[in-house]
Amino acid sequence: MLSPSILSADFTDIKKDFKIMEEGGCDFIHVDIMDGNYVPNISFGPSIVGQFRKLTEIPFDTHLMIERPENYVEEFAKAGSNILTIHPQTTKHLDRTLNLIKAHGMKCGVALNPSDDLSGLKYILKDLYLVLIMSVNPGFGGQSFIPSALKKIKDLRKIIDENSYETLIEVDGGVKLENAKEVLDAGADILVSGSGVFKGDAAKNIKKFKELMK
Numbered sequence: 001m002l003s004p005s006i007l008s009a010d011f012t013d014i015k016k017d018f019k020i021m022e023e024g025g026c027d028f029i030h031v032d033i034m035d036g037n038y039v040p041n042i043s044f045g046p047s048i049v050g051q052f053r054k055l056t057e058i059p060f061d062t063h064l065m066i067e068r069p070e071n072y073v074e075e076f077a078k079a080g081s082n083i084l085t086i087h088p089q090t091t092k093h094l095d096r097t098l099n100l101i102k103a104h105g106m107k108c109g110v111a112l113n114p115s116d117d118l119s120g121l122k123y124i125l126k127d128l129y130l131v132l133i134m135s136v137n138p139g140f141g142g143q144s145f146i147p148s149a150l151k152k153i154k155d156l157r158k159i160i161d162e163n164s165y166e167t168l169i170e171v172d173g174g175v176k177l178e179n180a181k182e183v184l185d186a187g188a189d190i191l192v193s194g195s196g197v198f199k200g201d202a203a204k205n206i207k208k209f210k211e212l213m214k
């Protein structure tokens with residue numbers, strides 16, 4: 001599945017990019033929320049997500065890179081987010097916050113930074129809709145893929161398959177047409193791509209991503 005990150009989209013004509021994603025059959029839209037505190041960059045908040053919601057029906061795969069995400073769960077649910085993914089370091093009670101996300105009718109995910117271990121997921125993995133493996137350090141679009149992510153994807157694939165869990169593996173950061181196959185072969189279910197989709201001809205790039213996924 002493909003989840004283009006709109007961080008790299010054209011915000012002066014976002015309707016056009018939503019249309020391209022719809023016509024290209026994108027499965028999700030990856031929405032990066034950054035607070036300038038947990039990560040050294042600021043993007044936008046739930047009110048903008050709510051406005052985007054009026055422009056497309058593609059499910060929003062919302063990636064929260066913010067401190068204390070539990071304080072914003074309700075707002076993102078109201079804004080129309082479908083999946084809420086959080087970083088374990090940002091909340092004092094990870095399991096409680098994940099339950100709060102589900103109680104608000106959304107699917108939940110946990111994002112792991114390049115230095116984060118898989119072991120912290122052991123007791124919650126089967127209850128997650130997805131695990132987001134970060135293949136860059138969070139904060140900016142357009143960074144290079146960190147190769148050690150491939151090993152982490154393979155290790156997680158093995159754990160999920162051995163236990164027959166349904167949890168999906170999403171990979172985010174530096175994913176481009178050039179390395180997409182390698183990431184899929186490692187075991188990814190969902191590819192996030194920002195600059196890899198929106199740099200150049202987005203419609204063509206989406207078509208090529210989709211062909212690779214067949």
Ligand code: DX5
Pocket residue numbers: 005007008030032063136137138139140141142143172173174175192193194195196
């Ligand atoms: C990084 C974000 C990513 C980013 C991906 O912190 O979480 O979603 O937008 O952009 P690319 O694909 O350009 O690395």
Ligand code: ZN
Pocket residue numbers: 005030031032063172192
């Ligand atoms: Zn992201």
